[in-house]
Amino acid sequence: MRKDSAAQRVGSILRDDLLDGNIPPGTWFREEQIAERFEVGRYTVRSAIEWLVGTGLLVHERNRGAYVSPISPERVERLFEFRQIIEVGALRIALDTGADLSEIIAAVKPMESFNENTPWHTVIEAHNDLHRAIVAASGNPRLLDTYDRYRDDLQFMLAYLGRAHTVSTFTKNHLELVEKICKGAPEALESLEYDLSEFGVPPLLGALAELEAVKANNDSRLSR
Numbered sequence: 001m002r003k004d005s006a007a008q009r010v011g012s013i014l015r016d017d018l019l020d021g022n023i024p025p026g027t028w029f030r031e032e033q034i035a036e037r038f039e040v041g042r043y044t045v046r047s048a049i050e051w052l053v054g055t056g057l058l059v060h061e062r063n064r065g066a067y068v069s070p071i072s073p074e075r076v077e078r079l080f081e082f083r084q085i086i087e088v089g090a091l092r093i094a095l096d097t098g099a100d101l102s103e104i105i106a107a108v109k110p111m112e113s114f115n116e117n118t119p120w121h122t123v124i125e126a127h128n129d130l131h132r133a134i135v136a137a138s139g140n141p142r143l144l145d146t147y148d149r150y151r152d153d154l155q156f157m158l159a160y161l162g163r164a165h166t167v168s169t170f171t172k173n174h175l176e177l178v179e180k181i182c183k184g185a186p187e188a189l190e191s192l193e194y195d196l197s198e199f200g201v202p203p204l205l206g207a208l209a210e211l212e213a214v215k216a217n218n219d220s221r222l223s224r
Contacts (some may be wrong), residue, residue, distance in 0.1 A: 002114050005044075005047075006038075006040050006044045007044045007045075007047035007048045007051065008048075008051075010034065010040060010044060010045065010048040010053045011047075011049075011052055011160065013038075013050035014028070014029075014034070014048060014052060015052060015055070015057065016119070016121050017160045018052075018057050018068065018156065018159060019120070019121035019124060019156065020119055020120045020121045020154060020159060020162070020163050021120060021159040021160040021163060021207075024068065024211045024214070025068050025069060025070045025071045025160075025211065026067060026068060027067060027068045028065060028066070028067045029049055029058065029065060029066045029067060030065075031046065031049070031065070033047045034048075034049075037043070041150075045135060045183060048148075051054060051068050052066070053066055055152060056069060056152055056153065056156070057152075057156055066144050069156065071156075071157055071160070071208055073205055073208070076157060076201060076204055076208070077201065077207060079150060079154060080196055080197065080200055080201050082150065083131075083150075083154070083196050084193065084196045084197065086135060086143055086146060086147050086148075087131060087134055087135055087192060087194070087196060088189060088193055089143070090134060090135040090136075090137065090138035090140065090147075090191055091134055091136075091137070091138070091145050091181065091189060091192055092189060093138040093139070093140065094134070094137035094139075095181075095184055095185075095188065095189075097139070099137045099138070099139060099157050100137070101137060101181065101182055103133040103136060103137065104130065104133045104134055104137055104181060104182075105178065105180060105182065106133070106173060107126070107129045107132075107133040108126075108130050108178045110159065111123075111126055111127075111130075111171040111174055111175060112171075112175065114126070114167050114168075114171050115167060115168070116166060116167050116168065118167050120159065120162035120167070121155075121159065123162070123167055123170060124155055124158045124159065124161075124162075125155070127158065127170070127174065128151060128154060128155055128158075130174060130178070131215045132144070132147065132148070132151070134181070134192070136145045139217040157204065158204070160204060160207045160208055160211065161203060161204050161207060163207035163210065164166055164203030164204065164206060164207045164212070165203060165212075173195060173199055174195070175196070177191045177192060177195055211224075
């Protein structure tokens with residue numbers, strides 16, 4: 001898709017909606033509604049949707065259209081299990097080798113100015129930059145390459161975590177994590193494990209379950 005095109009503009013705004021958690025998983029994208037919202041033609045909408053399908057945020061079904069990629073509990077648990085292995089292992093290497101932590105410090109800086117008006121996708125982008133910096137601090141390019149393959153998938157899932165955590169709670173947790181990492185404290189590993197398990201998985205699963213219940217209720221009303 002050409003940069004600065006109408007399709008790029010529409011796709012970018014829809015992407016932000018998705019990454020802010022404003023559009024529930026499983027929601028069908030209706031071309032006519034999107035065209036009316038942005039006052040553009042159907043061809044422009046199709047190009048934007050095609051781009052979003054390419055990012056993995058939407059799933060396309062032939063002759064039916066595109067819908068928001070579903071997020072199952074198993075998908076969440078598998079991704080966070082993967083993160084725990086990669087990130088905790090990378091941090092252990094970084095702390096054991098006395099690695100340079102300046103990129104981790106730089107990555108968390110934007111969070112210091114966040115407030116409840118900060119868009120959730122901005123919060124998650126900063127979050128992902130921080131966690132990527134933790135992996136990069138290991139100095140192992142294979143770990144970083146493996147982590148990067150799942151970065152978009154992670155960002156999409158975390159879009160819905162904003163329904164469970166406030167911006168202040170979310171950023172406070174990560175600022176404290178970096179403080180412990182910089183001190184080289186043994187509890188830094190425990191804090192990262194907590195962030196990747198208790199702070200992340202149960203609230204996300206709860207938020208997704210609530211969304212699914214709302215969707216089921218709406219579908220039931222429409223079928224009457």
